[in-house]
Amino acid sequence: xxxxxxxxxxxxxxxxxxxxxxxxxxxxxxxxxxxxxxxxxxxxxxxxxxxxxxxxxxxxxxxxxxxxxxxxxxxxxxxxxxxxxxxxxxxxxxxxxxxxxxxxxxxxxxxxxxxxxxxxxxxxxxxxxxxxxxxxxxxxxxxxxxxxxxxxxxxxxxxxxxxxxxxxxxxxxxxxxxxxxxxxxxxxxxxxxxxxxxxxxxxxxxxxxxxxxxxxxxxxxxxxxxxxxxxxxxxxxxxxxxxxxxxxxxxxxxxxxxxxxxxxxxxxxxxxxxxxxxxxxxxxxxxxxxxxxxxxxxxxxxxxxxxxxxxxxxxxxxxxxxxxxxxxxxxxxxxxxxxxxxxxxxxxxxxxxxxxxxxxxxxxxxxxxxxx
Numbered sequence: 319x320x321x322x323x324x325x326x327x328x329x330x331x332x333x334x335x336x337x338x339x340x341x342x343x344x345x346x347x348x349x350x351x352x353x354x355x356x357x358x359x360x361x362x363x364x365x366x367x368x369x370x371x372x373x374x375x376x377x378x379x380x381x382x383x384x385x386x387x388x389x390x391x392x393x394x395x396x397x398x399x400x401x402x403x404x405x406x407x408x409x410x411x412x413x414x415x416x417x418x419x420x421x422x423x424x425x426x427x428x429x430x431x432x433x434x435x436x437x438x439x440x441x442x443x444x445x446x447x448x449x450x451x452x453x454x455x456x457x458x459x460x461x462x463x464x465x466x467x468x469x470x471x472x473x474x475x476x477x478x479x480x481x482x483x484x485x486x487x488x489x490x491x492x493x494x495x496x497x498x499x500x501x502x503x504x505x506x507x508x509x510x511x512x513x514x515x516x517x518x519x520x521x522x523x524x525x526x527x528x529x530x531x532x533x534x535x536x537x538x539x540x541x542x543x544x545x546x547x548x549x550x551x552x553x554x555x556x557x558x559x560x561x562x563x564x565x566x567x568x569x570x571x572x573x574x575x576x577x578x579x580x581x582x583x584x585x586x587x588x589x590x591x592x593x594x595x596x597x598x599x600x601x602x603x604x605x606x607x608x609x610x611x612x613x614x615x616x617x618x619x620x621x622x623x624x625x626x627x628x629x630x631x632x633x634x635x636x637x638x639x640x641x642x643x644x645x646x647x648x649x650x651x652x653x654x655x656x657x658x659x660x661x662x663x664x665x666x667x668x669x670x671x672x673x674x675x676x677x678x679x680x681x682x683x684x685x686x687x688x689x690x
Contacts, residue, residue, distance in 0.1 A: 377487060377543045378499045383439045384472040385489045385536060386412045387496050388423055388446070388460075390431035411490035411536030412436065412460065413545070414469045415575060421460040422575055423535030424550050424566075425451045428458050436462050438469055439497065450578030454586075454657070455519060455570060456550050459578045472537055475544030477523065477567035480504055488527045488549055488563075490536030502527030509564060510655070511551060518654035520661070522564045523547045529563030538565040545571070573664075586657065587665045588689030590619020591626065595653040601638065607674060608651045609643035624684040627675065643679070644672035660686065 367375070388410045410427030414420075421436055428434050434446040446460040481504065488500045506524035523538065529549050538547035547565030577584050592614035601611045614628040615621045627639035642650055645659040646669055663669055663686055671682045 373541065374487070374499075374501065377539065377541070378489065381472065381487075381489060381537070381539060381543050382497055383469050384414045385439065385497065386414065386421055386469075387437040387491045388412050388421075388427055388535065389435050389437070390428055391433040391435075392430060393432040409491060409494050409532050410534045411532065411549070413472045413535075413537045415459070416471050417468060419462045419464055419468070420449065420575075420579055421446060421462060422548065422571065423458055423460065424548060425453050425456045425458040426550075427535045428460070429453075434460060436460065437496070438464070440467065450582040450584075452574050452578060452584035455574050455584065456566060457548065457571060457574050457578070459575055472539075473542075473544045474572060475540055475542070475546045475568055477521070477546050477569045480507060480523065480540075480546060482507060485541050486523075486525050486527055486546065487539045487541075487543075488525070488529055488533060488536060489539070490529075490533035490549060492528070492530035492532040494532055498533075500528040505562070510658070511564060512654060518652075518658045519550075519566060519570075520655075520658040521567045521570065522550075523567055525563050525565060526561045527563060528561075533563075547571075570661075585665065586689035587660050587663050587667065587686035588620070589626070589660070589671075589684055590616045590621040590687055591628065592616070593653050593656070598653055602641070605638060605641065607641055607643070608649070609641040609674065610650055610653055610656045611638055612640045612642065615639075620684050620687040624671075624682050626671075626673070626682060626684070639675070640682075641674040642671055643674055646670050647672070 390408050390410075408427070410423055412421045412423035412427070415422045428448060428451070434448070435443055436446045437443045442464075444462045444464060446462050449459040449461050451458040484504050486502055486504055488502075490498060492498055502525050504523060505526045508520070509522040509524050510518050510520050511522055512518050523546065525538065527538070533549045536549045537545050538549050540546050546568050548571060549563060549565050551564045574584050591612045593610055594613060597613065598611050602608060605611070612621070612626060612628045615626050629639045630637050642656060644650055645656065648659055650656045650659055660669070665686055665688045668683055668685050671684055673680060673682055
């Protein structure tokens with residue numbers, strides 16, 4: 319019985335092998351290359367674009383000419399020959415601010431560069447000059463000379479009225495891929511991010527519109543095509559978009575840029591006090607409070623006129639004076655946040671400060687002065 323089973327299994331295996339070999343040697347189907355009637359397939363009729371698709375297309379076509387591509391170069395010295403060379407440094411985005419040829423971008427796009435060039439949507443490339451910058455806001459203004467076919471300025475909107483969930487559109491040059499459009503929504507408002515210089519940028523717009531390296535300095539637009547922010551940073555372990563991007567709000571831009579154009583720098587509203595971030599962290603920890611310890615009040619300053627008090631040196635050590643804990647009711651937990659809170663106002667505005675003096679909380683009104 320076993321021999322018969324083995325014999326049958328052997329015959330079946332041989333038959334299967336023979337069929338496989340025969341199938342491999344059989345000719346395939348005849349090619350259709352010789353068919354004289356071969357032709358491209360007919361194109362199916364397209365349906366109408368959806369209303370939101372048409373709106374997005376129109377927004378991009380209307381806004382594209384206002385966006386520019388920025389390339390920068392830096393000068394380096396050869397270690398051996400001591401010759402100076404100009405080498406590519408980086409790329410970024412920007413947008414036309416006004417009819418005088420001013421271009422707004424991020425400060426970190428042009429930081430450390432010796433030259434900057436702006437490429438317009440029509441292909442023209444022109445050299446740009448730096449007009450002014452505010453590193454604490456990550457904003458810079460360039461100037462280009464375009465005498466004809468001047469690109470239109472981007473319309474300016476308002477960021478104070480933004481709502482979480484509304485659509486936003488980012489136009490820029492991610493990874494050098496020029497004039498790229500990405501879309502998303504406002505995913506959060508009033509975010510705060512510290513800068514490398516110790517300041518804090520307040521009221522940032524958070525969006526899930528894809529923002530990547532090279533988008534920096536480009537405009538964030540609302541559904542009307544109005545500027546609502548400058549794309550400035552991403553939150554990503556890999557350095558690529560992870561669905562969390564940030565934009566400097568247009569209300570900040572509209573306050574800072576005119577000063578940069580007029581004066582070449584931004585004049586902060588100030589109190590006329592001396593503070594220190596590193597000392598403040600130790601002092602507030604020792605006092606068990608959150609706020610900003612006033613180290614010194616400048617004579618003749620706005621703070622002196624309001625009666626604010628700085629720290630004093632006694633025989634037993636340093637005695638704390640006033641500790642600023644809030645500006646207009648908004649809490650302050652550090653020097654960077656204090657500066658950002660004051661930055662919401664203008665020189666000459668009167669602001670209410672909540673201060674701790676001798677363990678008691680009191681309110682002091684201060685007329686802001688021009689900072690150094």
